[in-house]
Each structure stands twice: as C-alpha cells, then as structure tokens.
Amino acid sequence: MTATTPIYGLSYPEGSDLVSTAPDSFKSMATTFEKALDEVDKRSSPEGVKPVVATDLETLVKTNGVQGQSGIVTGAGTAQGLYYRLGDQWIPLAPRAKRRWYGNFTRSDGQLQINPSGDTGLTITKKSGSDDITVSNNAKGSYLRLPAGLWLVKAQLQFTGIHDQTWVRMAMTTINGASGLMPSFSEKSTSGNAYDGISAFNVVASDGEGGAVQPILGSNAAGTMRLPGEIGVIEL
Secondary structure: OOEEOOOOOOEEOOOOOOHHHHHHHHHHHHHHHHHHHHHHHHHOOHHHHOOEEEOOHHHHHOOOOOOOOEEEEOOOOOOOEEEEEEOOEEEEOOOOOOOEEEEEEEEOOOOOEEOOOOEEOEEEEEEEEOOOOEEEEEOOEEEEEOOOEEEEEEEEEEEEOOOOOOOEEEEEEEEOOEEEOOOOEEEEOOOOOOEEEEEEEEEEEEOOOOOEEEEEEEEOOOEEEOOOEEEEEEEO
8 A cells, every 4th residue: 555545545556556465455445444434424423523621631632532623621720721633632722812902092183182071082093902903983083893702991091280179081981782891980180280190991892793992081171181091902
C-alpha cells in the first residue's frame, strides 16, 4: 500500500504493487474504509456532535472523540477552556481577546460648554479599540453601537465654572436592543470657578442588532468642560 486518498486517507493499491502483497493491500484498504465509515456514523449521532465535558484535562484526554468534536474543561485552573479533537488528541482552542474601545466626547457643536438647562448633546470621537464598536448619531448626539454581549461602559468629565449649589448630571442611556443592568447616573456640585469631575458607568447588555449606549450631560447652570470627556468600553 503506497497511496491514500486526500480527505479520509483511504488506502488503495497502485500498479507497482506486487500480486503477492495483494491480501495485505486489500486488508489495509478495508480497514481504512471501515475507520472512515465509523467516523461518519459517529458524526451523525448525538454523541458525536455534542461537546465532551470534563472537570479536568486529565479526564478529557482519556475520553475518545470524533474528529472536529468540541470539548470543555470546566474546572478552575490553567487548563480550563475549550478544546477540539484533532487526530487522537484534544487541542486547546486559544481564547478570543476581550474587545476594548476608547474615545473622547465634546459638545455636539464642538464647544466645551455645558448647557445651562436641559441636556447637552455630545459628539464622540474614536481614539482606539475594536472596529466592532462603532459611532452613530441621532438628535441627541453621538452613541456607541455595541455587538451582542455584556459590556462595561464608563464616561468621565472634568468641568469648571459651575456655581455652588448647582449640579452637573451625566446619564448613560441605552438605545434599542440594549439594556442597562445597574444605575447609570451621577450628580456633582462645585463651588465658584473651582473644577471638579463627574463620571458614570453601567453594565450594558446588547442584542447585537441595534443595541447602543449614549452618554448625556445635564446641568441647571452654565459651565465649562475643562477637558474633552473620555468614554471607554470593555467586553465582559
């Protein structure tokens, strides 16, 4: 037997094989056919397609699997994670890195000025991060579209010129297929021309279809954004 098929590795005789080796050649061919058919049968069964679950790597290694079948080690430790069957081994699947995004925001007209009443529309500008997270706009300013999953979103701002006993509010609102899982606003007062900071964060669940989050500022007195605000997103 000197030749095999490219996909399943099925053996077959060539013209150069001797007649005296024919019994061994046909036996080898039958064996490889049987192995391939057995693998196809297993793939079409529930046991052959569902993940193999083990509490530790040692148990998973002792478990047989079908080519391409997935495995999971559930116990805590360095071996915890996803595996796939290749040949007679379970190969670890490298985890995907958590996605991050960072940007700045200013008032929608480009001025570093907080409106004395009502909400202040914001324009968000990307500085770095995943291309899966994108900036869009509506009547209230910019918002971040989030892929499906859980995300920690935080916005922060330094401000000045707000008189004592007044306040600046920052809300982290959600849009469409997104929902905030915790309180999302904070308020801060300052005295005279001293400067202070304000931040808001939320854990946001997005459906990946239209889910988005939008930071909005509000105040009952005019003030200045000392620096462009910052907004960051981390995948949980």
